[in-house]
Amino acid sequence: MLWLLFILPLTSAAVIHFLLKQERAGLASKLGTLSSLVCLILGISWILGLFSIPASWSWISVGEFNANIGLIEDSLSKGMMIIVCGIGFLVHVFSLAYMEDDDAKARYFGNLSLFMFSMTGIVLAENFIMMFIFWELVGLSSYLLIGHWYKKDTAADAAKKAFLSNRIGDFGFLIGILMTSILAGSVVFTDMDGASFIGQGTLGTCLASLAVLLVFCGAIGKSAQLPLHVWLPDAMEGPTPVSALIHAATMVAAGVYMMARFFQSIGETFLTNLPALEIIAWIGAITSLVAALMATQQNDIKKILAYSTLSQLGYMVMAVGLLDPNAGMFHLYTHAWFKALLFLGSGAIIFACHHEQNIWKMGGLLKRMPITSITFIIGTLALTAVPLSSGFVSKEGILKAAAGKPLFWIALTVAALTTFYMFRLIFVAILGKAKDDHSKNAKEVEIKMFGPLVILAVLAFVSQYFTGLIPETIGNPIHSFPKVDEFFFYSLGAFAVGFVLAFLFYYNRAKDPISIPLFRNKFYIDELYAGIVKWFQDILAALVHFLDEFIINGLLVGGATRLAQGTGNIFRKYGQSGNLQHYALISGVGILLAIYFTVFA
């Protein structure tokens, strides 16, 4: 039965792409949505214990190489599955309205189904090879969806950039998997045995650290951590519901999920005292800080949310590096719901404002779009970790994991910054006065769009109480609900600082009083990369090409060719007939002669 989780979306994608096409786009969109609804029901039934895991299927079995396609059942995969199916379904419903008039609606829903198929594979994969397979397929669906409006150069470039950034990460990931298969003795998660590898001296520690870091490279790509974060903000070129599903809630979280799964499988004995962990934690912390700083100076509503996602992912990665993947997973879980809410909310706003994305041209939306605005504010409260919200609980888990380390202060700063940039967005875009005609004439969206918003707004507060669904890595108990302790006050303090600053600077403003080009221009990292890529492609590749042409081809071969041509011309005078059979005969005779002389002479 559970194979249906794969078969349904894949069939839906195939039927939409090959049979329905744009001519029957209405049917296509309904088919895609229906498939996601059935998957949600199946997923819930599985979690309630109605279905059990089917036997795995042998994909390749040759010699000592065995790769299976099989499913894994534990609280980690169950919690993740409910996110994918739940948000997946809501995004489908939202898209019905959002993509109503798109002239490639069928392609959109087909690719959305393809994404659901691939993401399910990552979540349920029982081994690293299967995970890698679906990992790449998720990359493909993300590429297709970012490039949905491929006629626009920016969208086409963003799609390419996303795929390539992920590929760079996957380069390391693949090597990491290869190393793990030897160090831990298996690629199957339940068979990995990291304990047996311990105690082989400095070389052992180095190899173990290297393996962990290389596997982490996959997460750097997929979860957009520094230095491969550049693709995620550009990915906002895709339709907004896609941003909500793929680039906020599910795919980008896959990196964190993969690390949690990996850590749980390889075991704590393997990991303790590895220098690699420190590096992972710092990469997460720096990403979260840098992205939060970038977010404070963005004017595009989706870009703000994109940088916010980067920042929150950095949080989760930091928790993983602190050897508390459970805290990271918990935050992943709560974040998925409220960030999907924020993205879909921004989608509704953009839709109502006729595709205006600049927050400085919005304003006064609370009156005109009350449901969207209120749900958006609820999402903001969860993201900025207001007590009682799900974000507050999960963020506290991460703060606790970092307690007593310098990382704690970074995490706290990021918390204040998060509140600052989110309330900047609220004060400028939602409250205040309308700043142009689009926002003046904005109307509340239809139920297909605000329905999912309301459901997600409820979940932003109650998701924390579904303890049975909260992804939990074995060996790490779920974090208890917050007591009023020092962390409570730290959290509250950070919120207060961020909120007051945002109020002072942005309440009732028509123009941005702060201008920090460094933040607005994303620390010029994109420019730096563009330079490196240009250098690499144009200069290095041209150099190699030149050497190849000039030395190998020109001198070595060219000489030989000319020599032979000279000789050939002599023969050609007598031997050329243009007749195929003739050439065959000469060649055959030549070979026979050569053999005759070597064997018999």
Next chain:
Amino acid sequence: MLTLALILIPLLAVAAIFFCAPALARKITLGAASANLLLAILAITTHCSGVSLNVLESPSIALSLNIFENKGISIVMLILSVVVTLAAVLSGNCPKDREKLWFSSILLISVGAIGAFISTDMFFFFAFHELALIPTFLMIGILGRGDRKEVAWKTTIYLAFGSIVLLAGLLLIVNQIGTFDMTKLEPLAKYQNEVALLLIIGFGTLVSLFPFHSWAAPAYASAPAPISMLHAGVLKKFGLYGLIVVGYKVAPDGMAHWLPLLLVLLLCNIIWVGLVTINQKRLDLMLGNSSVMHMGYIFLAIAALIDNGSTFATEAAVLLMFAHGISIAMSFCLADRIEAKTGSLEINQLGGLAKNTPNLAFLFGLVGMASIGLPGLANFAGEIMVFFSGFENWNAADGFGPLQITTMIAIWGVVISAVYMLRAFRNIFHGDTVRRTEKVTPLSRDEKIPALILGLILLIVGIYPQAILQFFN
């Protein structure tokens, strides 16, 4: 008897083309190619026995054909040959009044490839391959594009050089073993190092092993589409096939002796040629270079076989040979359509093609993704096995060995190939239409069929690799 028919049918068809009206040439060829496809399936499913016709008594040379020798590798190569032949017949536009040359060349290359892959006699193994080269040269020289004379010469020189070195190596083997019979091959008592070097260079040149690679891309760019498809897709695999079924059998120690050299050369294939590929401005040259680059992975599998006697490196190599053969044939088939529709293959002169020919964009996207190793398509299954074979038997306590280091660097190739393939796709199919692509029409049914056949195989083998792997025993 079936086995012999695999060779005879195309040869008879060539004779028929010679005597019939040019208008019938395509039909005869299509009939022969389809018949051969059915025959191959029949021969494999019925486990037909081999044939052996004595040609010479002492030393004994016999036309021995058997598809079940060589641990199933021959079966896979046979399937590859007949499928790509059929697709090649259906691809490209034959110029008027050249039907006889065009279609008899396709059939002769096909016979040469099939013959070489199912021969169990070293003389015919070699001779069949030579037979296939002649029409290849002629087609480039007579019907090629661009600077065809120059390219035809260069290709001829290179491949003749490779063949002669190879011949020397083979004769050295025959001298010691005293027979041409490939089923009697065994590790040589002496001269293993010399034989191994001759075979690596000889076979290597035929597979465009660095630094003997620069003939390949211009040849494929210049040759008419069916010829590029057959040579890059099928015939080129002869060298790899030879290294596995002859080289490794007669000179395992000799190959091990040259392993460091092989590792360096194959890395150059992947990284060096990969960078050259990134720098290409024309799609056909890019595809040609990418084909050279991907040979590096198959050499990597062979290196793993030599280094640690990996239990699945042979299968990995052959699966990747198959996958690459299908995908490169499909690429050339589609590139030819792009040129026919737009009049250009300059990557920067095209754009927005997806708008008017969505089916061409889909098929090219499919094969592009296959060639950069996207899971679900055949090439990935081969590549992942190759990479794992590099780490099989890795003893972590000794740190990384040369093979592991090579494997790790080689994996960077997955980034390189994504860079050039996605950039080409982006520039040709995405963005707004340009003058050349404004009035382009979608692929017609006839244009679609060869690509669909190949694409479907990529998909089936990608999802279910055992479809090919089952033939190994």
